[in-house]
Structures are given as C-alpha cells and as structure tokens.
Ligand SMILES: Cc1cc2nc3c(=O)[nH]c(=O)nc-3n(C[C@H](O)[C@H](O)[C@H](O)COP(=O)(O)OP(=O)(O)OC[C@H]3O[C@@H](n4cnc5c(N)ncnc54)[C@H](O)[C@@H]3O)c2cc1C
Ligand SMILES: Cc1cc2nc3c(=O)[nH]c(=O)nc-3n(C[C@H](O)[C@H](O)[C@H](O)COP(=O)(O)O)c2cc1C
C-alpha cells in the first residue's frame with residue numbers, strides 16, 4: 001500500500017443537501033489504487049488536515065468523489081471549494097473494506113454522512129447488496145439516486161418518519177436479517193449506531209466490518225494520535241490507530257466501552 | 258557550494274534538519290513519501306523500557322496555528338525497537354537519535370545502557386514529556402531534578418547525550434546550565450507547552466487526558482526566545498525546535514543560537530516540510546553568500 005501528497009484539480013462540485021457537498025477530484029494516482037473505505041487527508045487553511053472518506057472511485061476516469069458535511073471550520077472551507085480550484089490531498093490512506101468477493105450477499109449500513117463511504121462499498125456488490133441508510137429528516141437524505149443506480153436494494157430510514165422507515169437503521173437491520181441470508185455487513189456512522197450494528201451482527205452470526213472515526217494529525221500512522229481501543233487475539237486490550245490499522249476494523253476487534 | 262553539514266558532539270549531520278520525536282514515528286510512514294537520507298537526522302519516537310499503551314483517546318485537539326496532543330508515550334518498548342525497527346533504520350543513511358523517557362532514574366539509566374550497546378548515533382533524554390503522570394517532566398522542571406537524572410544517566414550513556422528541555426519552567430537558562438554541568442553533550446528545546454481546550458457544547462475537555470502538549474507554529478516565538486536564552490547560558494550545542502515550518506524559521510532559530518533544528522507538527526500538514534526546509538536553507542545560503550551554515554549560529558544582534 002502506498003500513498004502520495006499533491007495538489008489535484010477539482011472537476012465538479014454539487015450541493016447534495018443542506019451543508020453537504022460533493023467534490024469530484026481528478027487524481028489518477030489515488031483513483032488507480034484506492035479501495036472503498038480508504039480516506040484522504042485534506043489540507044485547509046487550518047493546522048491539521050481533515051480526514052474524508054473516498055465515496056466513489058472511477059479508476060478509468062482517474063477521479064474520486066468526496067462527500068463532505070460542513071460541521072466546522074475545515075469542512076466548511078472544503079465545501080466552499082469549486083471546479084477549477086485545486087485541493088491538497090494525502091492519500092489513499094488506511095485499510096478499506098474487504099470487498100474482494102463481490103458475489104457475497106452484503107448489507108451496508110450508513111448513518112448520516114456515513115452513507116458516503118457506503119456508496120463505494122455498495123458499488124462493488126451492485127445487485128448483491130442491500131443498503132440501509134439512516135438520516136434525521138427527509139431533507140438530509142443523500143445519494144439516493146446513486147444507490148438506486150447501482151441496482152441494490154435501498155432501505156431508507158428517518159428518525160422522524162418523514163421518509164421511508166420511521167426508526168433507526170439498527171431496527172431495520174434486525175428486521176432484514178430475520179428474513180434474509182446475509183454474508184457480510186459493512187457500516188459507518190455515529191458511534192452508538194455502529195455499536196448497535198455490531199451487537200446485531202453478533203446476534204445473527206454475520207461478519208461485520210466497521211469504519212471508525214477519530215481525531216487525527218498525520219493520517220499515516222506516525223504520530224499515534226488517532227488511538228482506538230481494540231482487542232488483541234489473546235483478548236487483552238490495546239490501542240490501534242484508526243488511520244493505519246483502520247479506519248475499517250472487524251467488529252470483534254473493537255471495544256466500544 | 259553551500260556547506261550544510263553540521264557537527265554536534267562529534268556526530269556529523271549532512272544538514273541541520275532533524276525530525277522531532279513523536280512526530281515521525283520510526284520513519285517508515287514518511288519513507289513512503291521520500292528517502293530518509295534527505296534528512297539530517299531523525300529523533301525517534303519517545304521510548305520507555307517496557308511497552309506503553311499511551312493515553313485514552315481523543316489524543317489530538319486543534320488550536321489556532323497549532324495543536325495539542327496527549328499521546329502519552331505510546332511505544333513498543335526499547336527491546337522491540339532494537340529488534341524490529343533499528344536494523345531497517347540503520348540502512349536509511351541518516352543520523353539516528355533515540356529519544357528515551359522513564360518514570361524513575363533507574364529506568365533512564367537502564368535504557369541509556371541498552372541503547373549504548375546498539376548502532377544508534379545519539380541519545381536524547383526526554384525529561385519534558387507533559388503527558389505521563391510520573392516522571393518525564395517531573396525531572397525537567399527544576400535545575401536540581403534535571404541535574405540528578407543527567408548525573409546518573411551520564412554514567413551509563415556511552416553515546417553523545419542530548420537533554421531535551423521543557424518550556425514549562427521559570428528559568429530555562431538555569432536548567433540548561435545544570436545539565437551542562439552534569440555532562441550533557443547538547444540540549445534540545447522546546448518540548449510542548451502544557452495546554453487545554455474545552456468543547457463548550459459538552460463542557461468536556463477535548464482531550465480525554467484533559468490537558469496536553471501544545472506545538473506547531475503557535476509556539477515558535479516562545480521557542481526562539483528560550484533557545485536564545487539557553488544558548489547564551491551554555492557552551493554545548495543547542496538544538497532548536499518548536500513551531501518551525503519553513504526555511505526562514507529554521508534560519509531564525511539558528512540565528513537565535515541553535516546549531517541544528519528539529520521539525521515536528523509541521524509535518525502533519527506538510528509531510529515534506531523537513532525536506533523543503535533543508536532545500537530552502539541551501540537556497541538561502543546561496544542567495545546570501547553564506548558558505549557554511551554554522552556561520553549563522555547565534556548571530557542575532559540583540560538590541
Ligand atoms: C476516517 C474518517 C473518514 C471521514 N469521512 C468523512 C466523510 O466522508 N465526510 C465527512 O463529511 N466527514 C468525514 N469524516 C469526519 C470529518 O473528518 C470531520 O467532520 C472533520 O474533521 C471536522 O473538521 P471541521 O474543521 O469541520 O471541524 P472542527 O471542529 O473545526 O475541527 C477541529 C479539529 O477536530 C477534528 N475533528 C472534529 N470532528 C471530527 C470528527 N468527527 N472526526 C475526526 N476529526 C474530527 C478536525 O479534524 C480538526 O482537527 C471522517 C473522519 C474520519 C476519521
Ligand atoms: C504527537 C506528538 C508526539 C510527541 N511525542 C514526543 C516524544 O515521544 N518525545 C519527545 O521528546 N517529544 C515529543 N513530542 C514533542 C515534539 O518532539 C516537539 O518537541 C514539539 O512538538 C515542538 O515542536 P513542533 O512545534 O515542531 O511540533 C511530541 C509532539 C507531538 C505533536
């Protein structure tokens with residue numbers, strides 16, 4: 001695995017929902033080797049780079065898609081970038097999801113902006129995949145048409161019932177597992193949701209991979225800043241680093257306390 | 258031709274730019290971006306006698322022009338380093354500095370002894386880590402404490418000994434003098450300044466450790482001032498660090514009295530920073546007719 005750091009041109013930008021923007025970046029060196037679930041570390045005018053998942057990969061065109069939610073000064077700056085601007089990326093970083101066997105029956109579970117990395121995963125499985133996406137409100141729903149275009153089964157949930165299933169993704173996941181055979185679950189979203197997904201996957205005996213979120217500095221495994229509690233094979237606890245050993249972990253490695 | 262070479266305590270560096278401890282790991286991650294032989298040297302991740310898991314997360318908080326960290330010396334322990342990382346590092350053709358920390362004088366001595374048996378070029382004694390409860394900074398904040406640990410370690414260290422000083426002190430000159438008197442071959446400064454950030458929504462500190470060490474451009478003027486004060490107080494070489502992000506900063510630090518510099522947090526936003534700084538210094542020397550970089554050390558003309 002290797003990565004690089006460079007300025008890349010932004011080809012296209014689009015507003016997907018309030019405060020959520022998509023950027024298409026021309027970066028053949030990154031696109032040619034990226035795997036769904038990996039991320040890039042983006043330089044802004046602030047001190048630390050911002051980690052953002054690679055949402056879509058088009059190796060042929062040499063582009064990647066980034067979907068960013070403005071929730072602070074750095075992501076706000078990224079969302080204000082426009083076609084013609086360049087963006088300073090360090091990537092592709094971390095370990096992506098295990099999507100080597102696209103014949104498996106997969107479920108992806110995305111909460112809020114966590115839907116973005118799930119799109120890259122779903123695009124590997126296509127029809128073999130069910131996507132359970134949760135949002136607060138119908139106005140927050142993103143990437144609906146994109147998931148539909150993949151031919152996967154799309155199950156949208158909203159906390160307030162304004163779209164799709166009225167409830168949490170975890171309830172939907174449990175309903176789905178009761179009725180369907182599933183080989184693997186991939187998930188990204190708020191911590192409580194991911195913990196819930198982990199518990200349900202365990203209950204139904206399905207392999208589960210989780211993309212973790214932690215504050216980062218270097219993004220490559222040198223500063224040891226992005227620690228996350230994990231279990232070693234002998235059951236004892238240690239700290240792994242989300243940027244290098246993750247962001248994707250097998251659910252049973254994680255220790256949500 | 259500009260001569261970038263510097264000599265610190267008998268060790269020759271091809272240029273005066275060294276990566277700072279804790280910001281460059283054991284080098285492998287940055288080696289994917291550029292050959293490490295471009296560096297003057299590497300101050301390796303702070304090590305302890307036995308493995309340390311470090312502090313719980315979050316360990317990182319951003320600050321205006323800087324950052325806080327509370328990593329807490331996570332490291333595999335000195336033996337694992339010697340077995341797994343040192344052989345590879347030895348092939349990278351750059352000066353290797355082992356940064357060591359302990360919770361008691363005996364630990365420091367045992368580590369210095371063990372490192373002295375290896376191919377590491379120098380030892381940097383970290384008596385200034387603000388993130389571990391016992392030891393570390395406890396020694397570094399008084400001249401007596403600093404002197405006591407250096408006195409004992411000196412007996413066991415068969416390699417040139419750099420003592421890394423804490424900025425969280427009232428009189429840096431007194432501490433620099435105290436460690437010089439006990440046989441330190443050089444001092445490096447500054448380590449991080451103790452800081453804190455609070456999330457006003459949750460009223461919780463951002464760092465799980467509550468407090469952490471401040472570094473990055475924000476600390477640069479503090480570092481320049483302390484390097485200047487230390488360099489005026491001692492005759493051993495001073496290695497200057499804290500907030501250096503570009504060649505001009507390195508040159509400024511050297512004019513304040515630093516014989517070499519280290520670069521830390523800047524590498525997190527610009528991983529090529531140490532390479533660019535070395536190239537920038539060379540360009541500046543050519544533009545200004547400076548033949549040997551050591552000529553500029555301590556040449557500030559104070560009012
Ligand atoms: C592996 C990974 C993938 C991610 N992918 C995406 C994505 O595809 N789209 C998206 O919108 N967001 C994503 N995030 C979250 C995104 O990195 C944060 O929202 C962003 O760093 C916040 O920066 P800010 O300047 O807006 O906020 P500020 O609060 O101003 O940031 C201050 C500091 O805290 C850090 N920080 C604050 N919140 C977070 C957070 N939730 N996670 C990590 N660091 C944080 C910032 O990086 C910065 O160093 C991802 C995070 C990780 C770790
Ligand atoms: C994430 C991080 C980890 C650090 N770990 C160590 C360490 O193990 N030992 C040490 O002596 N200093 C450590 N430091 C301090 C740096 O080496 C340096 O003294 C400080 O960051 C100031 O330089 P800078 O502003 O260029 O980063 C660490 C700093 C950071 C940011």
Ligand code: FES
Pocket residue numbers: 215216217218219220221222223224225226241242243244
């Ligand atoms: S962010 Fe530096 S180790 Fe992960």
